[in-house]
Amino acid sequence: MIQTKDLVKTFKDGEAETKVLKGIDFRAENGEFIVIMGRSGSGKSTFLYQMSLLDEPTSGQIKINGKDTHDMKPEEKILFRLTNCGYVFQDYALLPELTAVENVVLPLLMQNIDKKKAYAIAKEALTKVGLAHRFDNIPSHMSGGEQQRTSIARAIAHKPKILFADEPTANLDNESSKAVIDIFKDLHKDGQTIIMVTHEEQYADMAQKIIRLDDGKIISETVNKKK
Amino acid sequence: MLEKLGLNIKIGFFLALRQIRKSNPWTTGLIVFVMVLTFLNLVVVSGILVGLIEGSISAWHKQYTGDIIISALLNKDYIENSPNIINLVRGLPEVKNMSVRYNKGVILEANYQTKKINDKPNTASAQLIGINPGQEDALTGLSSHVIDGSYLTPADYDKVLIGNFLLKQYVPVDSPGFTALENVGVGTKIRIKVNDVTKEVTVKGILKSKVDNVSMGLYMIDSEVKSLIGRGDGNAAQIAMTLKDGADPLAVKRKLVLAGVDKSAKVQTYVDAQPKFLKDIIATFAMLGNALSSIGLVVASITIFIVIFINALTRRKFIGILKGIGINGQAIEISYIFQSMFYAFLGAAIGLIIIYFALVPLFLAHPIDFPFSDGILVAPFGETLIRVALLVGSTIIAGYIPARMIIRKNTLDSILGRN
Numbered sequence A: 001m002i003q004t005k006d007l008v009k010t011f012k013d014g015e016a017e018t019k020v021l022k023g024i025d026f027r028a029e030n031g032e033f034i035v036i037m038g039r040s041g042s043g044k045s046t047f048l049y050q051m052s053l054l055d056e057p058t059s060g061q062i063k064i065n066g067k068d069t070h071d072m073k074p075e076e077k078i079l080f081r082l083t084n085c086g087y088v089f090q091d092y093a094l095l096p097e098l099t100a101v102e103n104v105v106l107p108l109l110m111q112n113i114d115k116k117k118a119y120a121i122a123k124e125a126l127t128k129v130g131l132a133h134r135f136d137n138i139p140s141h142m143s144g145g146e147q148q149r150t151s152i153a154r155a156i157a158h159k160p161k162i163l164f165a166d167e168p169t170a171n172l173d174n175e176s177s178k179a180v181i182d183i184f185k186d187l188h189k190d191g192q193t194i195i196m197v198t199h200e201e202q203y204a205d206m207a208q209k210i211i212r213l214d215d216g217k218i219i220s221e222t223v224n225k226k227k
Numbered sequence B: 001m002l003e004k005l006g007l008n009i010k011i012g013f014f015l016a017l018r019q020i021r022k023s024n025p026w027t028t029g030l031i032v033f034v035m036v037l038t039f040l041n042l043v044v045v046s047g048i049l050v051g052l053i054e055g056s057i058s059a060w061h062k063q064y065t066g067d068i069i070i071s072a073l074l075n076k077d078y079i080e081n082s083p084n085i086i087n088l089v090r091g092l093p094e095v096k097n098m099s100v101r102y103n104k105g106v107i108l109e110a111n112y113q114t115k116k117i118n119d120k121p122n123t124a125s126a127q128l129i130g131i132n133p134g135q136e137d138a139l140t141g142l143s144s145h146v147i148d149g150s151y152l153t154p155a156d157y158d159k160v161l162i163g164n165f166l167l168k169q170y171v172p173v174d175s176p177g178f179t180a181l182e183n184v185g186v187g188t189k190i191r192i193k194v195n196d197v198t199k200e201v202t203v204k205g206i207l208k209s210k211v212d213n214v215s216m217g218l219y220m221i222d223s224e225v226k227s228l229i230g231r232g233d234g235n236a237a238q239i240a241m242t243l244k245d246g247a248d249p250l251a252v253k254r255k256l257v258l259a260g261v262d263k264s265a266k267v268q269t270y271v272d273a274q275p276k277f278l279k280d281i282i283a284t285f286a287m288l289g290n291a292l293s294s295i296g297l298v299v300a301s302i303t304i305f306i307v308i309f310i311n312a313l314t315r316r317k318f319i320g321i322l323k324g325i326g327i328n329g330q331a332i333e334i335s336y337i338f339q340s341m342f343y344a345f346l347g348a349a350i351g352l353i354i355i356y357f358a359l360v361p362l363f364l365a366h367p368i369d370f371p372f373s374d375g376i377l378v379a380p381f382g383e384t385l386i387r388v389a390l391l392v393g394s395t396i397i398a399g400y401i402p403a404r405m406i407i408r409k410n411t412l413d414s415i416l417g418r419n
Helices: A045-051 A076-085 A101-111 A115-128 A144-156 A173-191 A201-206 B002-022 B025-065 B080-090 B133-140 B221-228 B249-258 B276-314 B316-324 B327-366 B379-408 B411-416
Strands: A004-013 A016-028 A033-038 A059-063 A085-088 A162-166 A192-196 A209-214 A217-223 B068-072 B095-110 B122-133 B148-149 B157-162 B189-194 B197-207 B217-221 B237-244 B265-269
Touching: A004 A045, A004 A115, A016 A209, A033 A045, A033 A201, A033 B148, A045 A162, A045 A192, A059 B249, A076 A085, A076 B249, A085 A144, A101 A115, A101 A144, A101 B002, A101 B379, A115 A144, A144 A162, A173 A192, A173 A201, A173 B189, A192 B148, B025 B133, B025 B276, B025 B327, B025 B379, B080 B095, B080 B237, B080 B327, B095 B221, B122 B133, B122 B221, B133 B237, B157 B189, B157 B265, B189 B221, B197 B217, B197 B221, B217 B221, B249 B265, B276 B316, B276 B327, B316 B327, B316 B411, B327 B379
Parallel strands: A033 A192, A033 A209, A085 A162, A162 A192, B122 B217, B157 B197
Antiparallel strands: A004 A016, A004 A059, A209 A217, B068 B237, B068 B265, B095 B122, B095 B189, B095 B237, B148 B197, B157 B217, B189 B197
8 A cells, every 4th residue: 555645846946946746645555556647747757756766755755555655764765666666667767788688687686586586587577568589689679669568577577566657658659558558457457556657548547546636736536437 | 784795796797797798899998908008007117117127136146246246355355265265165066157256456558659748648447357267258158248359268368358338439428537448449458557567468358238347347367367466375356156046045155154254255145245226226216116107097097987987977867777676776886896897807917918928028038228227027926916906996996986976866866867
């Protein structure tokens, strides 16, 4: 379970201050698929970064599975991200000198998983996203869709408690976007908690809950009854 | 704690290996080239400076003192009881060659036949050295230093070999208090004046050496010198010897001392006999070499710093991603340390090959012709390894600092490329 209370994020540029998040209260239960939507500049990505512990909020509280993240040291946060979170970024965020399987295996090795076992898990994750034929390709030799699927494989290989995705289909063509979304649907079916930021309305339908942000505040929270 | 460090090292190595593999070969080549030059600078500059003096010491050893030299005590012109000492030395199983020298300070005069009454005399002071030509040549290879004319034979009673620094045409500078003979060459007759005795001799050969005692000496066969200086008792001024392979000069010196030779003479190994100024110059040049090498080390460190800083800066986004997906900052830092070590070790390895398989043999075969010595490259392996450690150590620090600077930045700012 993830919960935020009165979450505020302010950016400072010299004397100027921009309040991007203006006190957000939010709650997601385990196994939920939540889509965060809003127009450009509404603060949806910033909200995701605070929740996923990639950034430090100016004030407010974030609790993940009952643990207040405010008291965590930077090292603890890195370890928490490694073991509990999975990330899918808009621009794939793969390491260019590593092959697909190496990109996926790296966080597993960091968890001190035996090398053989880690590679087996990484290959299994890549196979799951349909990249069994791309194990040894470096990102620059793969299409955008394949890179994003590699990124998803990396995010899910260690079976994270929460999968955070920031505009995962924004840079993809329709076919690749559909493939990525299908993977998300399958993951959700298997009980994966997913929090995804997107501005594409057509993907809102697959979520259980749709959060809409505007000007740093939640303006609506809709439960998808079809789900 | 140790387990965590071990894991970070493992991940750091994993990342470094892949970064190096995928790096631009020209960039890698250039960095390694800078490392090679720095390493050569570290070893060769001080090595040549020390080698310059080492060449001088080696010449002094080979061309004059041999492995051990027995010489007259400070207040004496000769070694008392020389015949017994000569017999003792001759009986030592370690001794390979021996040369007995009879020395005396003399005045040389040339052109006395054509000199007019008011002309300034053409004279020079010299050390007359009486030798057995065969023994001396076997010990010091004196005949190989004859640059004009020919070497002495045992029958050359009225002939001499003269050091080139006693002849004006070979002396590079005019020095007050130092006189040399003018218009003297092979075949010229000169006079030797010692005490009240004068002897006319012919120059048979001219010697050139970077050992002053040779280049400023006047060599003549021993029997003639003995009679000229009145040394009928057979007491010599010096007894130099070389030892057989594997014999320890210190052990032989101890034997001689135990036999009481030190009561009537100075017994020195070639190391003891080195002039003090040479030892001082070695220390000075070693310091100078280290100072110059330190500058090279700083330049190499700055180079690595810049390379790693630019590398880390351009990879800032990926460093952010690594941190974002949970890779420990220390593991990322270690990956940059491994990269620095790779450059330093590769540079040092190539440098070692160049030094020991090219430069050292080259300088040994073709020493640098310095005015006072034949310079070689001195690079003792132990000291060279210390320099490898210095290079690696400084590049590790130079690689670690910029990596740490970038890694400490906010994770999300790095991922998004925000300042």
